[in-house]
Amino acid sequence: MSGFAYRRRKTVSTVVLGLCASSAFVAVGVLALILGFVLVNGINSLNLDFFTHMPTPLGEPGGGVANSIVGSLLIVGLAALVGIPAGVGAGVFLSEYAGPRLGNVIRFTADVLTGVPSIVVGVFVYSMVVLKMGHFSALAAGIALAIIMLPIMARSSEEMLKLVPRSQREAALALGITRWRTILSVIIPAARRGLVTGGLLAVARAGGETAPLMFTALGNRFFSLSITGGPMDALPLRIWRYGIGPYSEWHQQAWAASFVLVMMVFAISLTARLVLTRR
Amino acid sequence: MKTDSQIRPGAPTMSYEMRVESEPQATVSEAEALSEGVVVRDLNAWYGSFQALREVSLLVAPRRITAIIGPSGCGKSTLIRCFNRMHEVTPRARVSGQVLLRGEDVYAPGTDSVLVRQRVGMVFQKPNPFPTMSIFDNVAAGLRLNGFLVRRSQVAEAVERSLRQAALWEEVKDKPNRPATELSGGQQQRLCIARALAVEPEVILMDEPCSALDPVATLKIEDLMRELAREYTIVIVTHNMQQAARVSDHTAVMMMAEDRAGEMIEFGPTREVFTYPKDKRTEDYITGRFG
Amino acid sequence: MPRTALERQLAEIQEDMLVLASMVESAIERGIQALRNRDRELAHQIIADDLKINRKRYETEEKCLELMATQQPLASDLRTIVAVLYIIVDLERMGDHAEGIAKIALMLADEPPLKPYIDIPRMAQVAIGMLMGSLEAFKARDADRARSICDADDEVDALYDQVDRELLTFMLQDPRTIQRATYLIWVAHNLERIADRATNICERVVYLVEGKTEELNVSKY
Numbered sequence: 190m191s192g193f194a195y196r197r198r199k200t201v202s203t204v205v206l207g208l209c210a211s212s213a214f215v216a217v218g219v220l221a222l223i224l225g226f227v228l229v230n231g232i233n234s235l236n237l238d239f240f241t242h243m244p245t246p247l248g249e250p251g252g253g254v255a256n257s258i259v260g261s262l263l264i265v266g267l268a269a270l271v272g273i274p275a276g277v278g279a280g281v282f283l284s285e286y287a288g289p290r291l292g293n294v295i296r297f298t299a300d301v302l303t304g305v306p307s308i309v310v311g312v313f314v315y316s317m318v319v320l321k322m323g324h325f326s327a328l329a330a331g332i333a334l335a336i337i338m339l340p341i342m343a344r345s346s347e348e349m350l351k352l353v354p355r356s357q358r359e360a361a362l363a364l365g366i367t368r369w370r371t372i373l374s375v376i377i378p379a380a381r382r383g384l385v386t387g388g389l390l391a392v393a394r395a396g397g398e399t400a401p402l403m404f405t406a407l408g409n410r411f412f413s414l415s416i417t418g419g420p421m422d423a424l425p426l427r428i429w430r431y432g433i434g435p436y437s438e439w440h441q442q443a444w445a446a447s448f449v450l451v452m453m454v455f456a457i458s459l460t461a462r463l464v465l466t467r468r
Numbered sequence: 469m470k471t472d473s474q475i476r477p478g479a480p481t482m483s484y485e486m487r488v489e490s491e492p493q494a495t496v497s498e499a500e501a502l503s504e505g506v507v508v509r510d511l512n513a514w515y516g517s518f519q520a521l522r523e524v525s526l527l528v529a530p531r532r533i534t535a536i537i538g539p540s541g542c543g544k545s546t547l548i549r550c551f552n553r554m555h556e557v558t559p560r561a562r563v564s565g566q567v568l569l570r571g572e573d574v575y576a577p578g579t580d581s582v583l584v585r586q587r588v589g590m591v592f593q594k595p596n597p598f599p600t601m602s603i604f605d606n607v608a609a610g611l612r613l614n615g616f617l618v619r620r621s622q623v624a625e626a627v628e629r630s631l632r633q634a635a636l637w638e639e640v641k642d643k644p645n646r647p648a649t650e651l652s653g654g655q656q657q658r659l660c661i662a663r664a665l666a667v668e669p670e671v672i673l674m675d676e677p678c679s680a681l682d683p684v685a686t687l688k689i690e691d692l693m694r695e696l697a698r699e700y701t702i703v704i705v706t707h708n709m710q711q712a713a714r715v716s717d718h719t720a721v722m723m724m725a726e727d728r729a730g731e732m733i734e735f736g737p738t739r740e741v742f743t744y745p746k747d748k749r750t751e752d753y754i755t756g757r758f759g
Numbered sequence: 760m761p762r763t764a765l766e767r768q769l770a771e772i773q774e775d776m777l778v779l780a781s782m783v784e785s786a787i788e789r790g791i792q793a794l795r796n797r798d799r800e801l802a803h804q805i806i807a808d809d810l811k812i813n814r815k816r817y818e819t820e821e822k823c824l825e826l827m828a829t830q831q832p833l834a835s836d837l838r839t840i841v842a843v844l845y846i847i848v849d850l851e852r853m854g855d856h857a858e859g860i861a862k863i864a865l866m867l868a869d870e871p872p873l874k875p876y877i878d879i880p881r882m883a884q885v886a887i888g889m890l891m892g893s894l895e896a897f898k899a900r901d902a903d904r905a906r907s908i909c910d911a912d913d914e915v916d917a918l919y920d921q922v923d924r925e926l927l928t929f930m931l932q933d934p935r936t937i938q939r940a941t942y943l944i945w946v947a948h949n950l951e952r953i954a955d956r957a958t959n960i961c962e963r964v965v966y967l968v969e970g971k972t973e974e975l976n977v978s979k980y
Contacts, residue, residue, distance in 0.1 A: 288559070354596075356592060356594060356596040357596060357598065357599075358557075359554065359557070359592065359596070360592065360596040360597075360598070360660070360663075361598075361609070361613070362554065362557060362585065363552060363554060363585055363589065363590035363592075363664075364585065364586070364589070364609065364610035364613075364614070364663065364664065364667055365582050365583065365584075365585035365586030365587075365610065365614060365667060366582075366609070366610065366613045366614060367582055370613050370614075371613075374609075374613050375598055375600075375609075375613075378600045379598070379599060379600050381600075709833065710831055713833070740970075742833050742834060742837075743833070743834060743837060743838065743970065744834065744835075744838070744969075744970030745834050750834075751834050751835060754833045754834045755762070755832070755833055755834050755835065755836050756762045756765070757762060
């Protein structure tokens with residue numbers, strides 16, 4: 190064992206380890222930086238009013254982003270209502286029914302769809318829905334976000350369903366249970382943890398999308414619960430409006446709204462992780 | 469045979485023929501297998517272009533235990549999976565020939581494979597209870613998910629009956645709602661047996677049911693098999709020859725041909741197959757001289 | 760190499776059985792010799808050697824049991840071991856009969872012989888021939904040969920009748936010969952039993968080769 194070779198190997202090993210560690214630090218550090226920035230800058234505006242009041246007229250201090258929060262929840266809820274079942278359904282088809290060639294085609298399509306810029310999805314829905322309806326709406330926004338959620342949901346559902354061991358399917362089929370019943374009552378329940386996680390993550394992803402919302406929901410200074418009646422506000426939109434506006438209160442509220450948005454996404458991701466590991 | 473207890477020479481001696489008596493496990497009669505058991509005729513099975521079984525014919529006597537033995541890869545599992553049409557679940561798998569269940573070909577055009585599987589139950593090598601369901605729900609799964617029974621009282625009755633038949637009732641009666649995964653390996657396998665019994669099949673297939681279990685659990689399951697054989701026709705695949713010898717009434721021996729297709733080389737009462745096999749390949753396999 | 764231990768152990772018990780057979784053969788031969796030559800010492804030797812025969816039989820039996828327990832033999836292996844187990848019983852009993860002859864030789868050693876011994880040695884010769892022949896058939900796994908050996912039992916039975924009649928005549932003619940004659944009849948009886956035991960061995964050989972249990976040498980009576 191030559192001493193020189195050994196020492197050189199050790200050195201190379203240490204250097205590489207150092208590079209990896211610093212990369213990790215950078216990654217984590219950036220996230221911490223963002224969170225810190227958002228928190229520090231927005232903490233002042235965070236009060237009860239922030240969560241319960243509407244935006245005040247131009248120039249007036251105070252007010253909140255209640256309508257944005259409600260709007261975000263509504264839009265994302267709508268998207269989830271459509272996107273998650275459709276996504277799980279597609280996942281079921283891919284995992285249980287599709288032959289290898291058809292499956293590959295669908296998977297490829299889904300992957301491509303995932304890569305489509307969200308603004309393009311927004312434009313698409315704009316021309317398909319908004320123009321036809323004649324006005325912006327939460328429905329259009331929901332559809333756009335559903336389109337974004339769909340391929341993510343489909344792929345993750347397929348993976349989760351595939352994790353259920355084949356022996357389960359065989360056991361059920363051997364009892365004389367039909368295919369669809371097996372999927373519904375045995376496979377999906379067995380995969381439910383993974384499916385829930387996938388759904389939560391898809392929701393977290395969609396909840397933060399901004400570009401599609403610009404083309405479909407537009408934003409609204411006033412409170413609205415109407416799905417098809419007109420423009421709807423959402424947190425990302427509010428952040429954008431306030432962020433590029435001239436007033437410093439607006440900027441502050443933008444930071445606070447950012448903080449809220451990040452926290453919401455974070456909470457969903459955390460829940461997803463807990464669901465996956467705990468139960 | 470003359471022994472010392474023979475009387476003085478000169479006295480009349482008895483002459484007698486001593487032949488091996490015909491045992492309860494005598495050769496299977498085709499008529500019996502046709503009317504109440506299973507008859508396999510010229511069965512071939514493929515996975516894609518690979519032939520896994522070639523011209524297999526077999527008689528399974530009703531209410532007896534038939535063992536199928538043979539070296540790895542000779543097609544034993546493929547064979548029994550053809551009995552309940554599970555073979556075709558594998559993509560690109562196909563079959564030719566007949567499998568007659570009480571005289572009806574399960575592969576006749578228009579036959580519903582789901583119905584076949586309700587008449588022919590199966591227990592797998594590795595116990596596979598549904599992990600998201602309780603013990604009770606597992607046993608009831610076949611009844612509920614097939615829409616057979618819905619009323620709670622009927623289901624409960626059926627579950628108890630099946631668990632008793634599977635010799636598991638006493639061990640789980642106080643905790644039927646516990647997850648099935650809490651049971652030991654041997655108990656889980658008996659649970660799977662109870663689950664199969666709940667659907668009231670005619671034939672029970674067992675694919676190496678004890679290979680994942682410890683010796684004590686294995687013997688319990690063998691005892692259970694003998695009990696069940698009073699009412700059900702049982703076919704067991706095993707690579708454990710002593711088990712086949714202990715448990716079965718008839719034994720079928722399979723071998724892999726040169727092209728790796730599985731063939732049936734011998735079939736007869738277990739007693740004969742294990743003490744005086746007719747085919748040399750069987751002899752070699754049984755005595756362990758085979759490869 | 761599959762089952763080398765089993766093969767070795769199987770070979771061993773069969774070897775032991777053959778050794779036992781030759782021990783018995785020797786005992787029979789020497790027994791007749793002791794009778795002819797009125798050899799007390801030889802007779803004592805044979806009686807002492809019977810202990811060795813018994814011990815050999817039990818040793819072999821132990822090995823068979825151990826083999827069955829540890830190797831779970833099946834099919835022809837199983838039949839072989841079962842055949843050996845039964846054959847060594849017959850061999851050991853034959854040894855007892857040979858010992859019986861030696862004891863009679865002792866008892867007759869002091870008296871002059873009743874008549875020249877012709878039929879009795881002939882019986883012994885045939886019986887020994889049957890014994891060794893049956894074991895040859897075992898080694899060769901030849902069922903037909905085993906069957907044909909049993910035919911010789913008729914010859915032994917015929918010789919026995921002859922000896923019986925002849926000695927009976929002696930006893931009727933001269934009451935002083937009764938004791939010696941009776942002893943000689945017993946010798947012949949022992950030899951006849953030895954021959955019967957040899958047919959048992961042949962039956963075992965048939966069982967081993969063909970898997971059937973068959974009564975060979977059905978008596979003509």
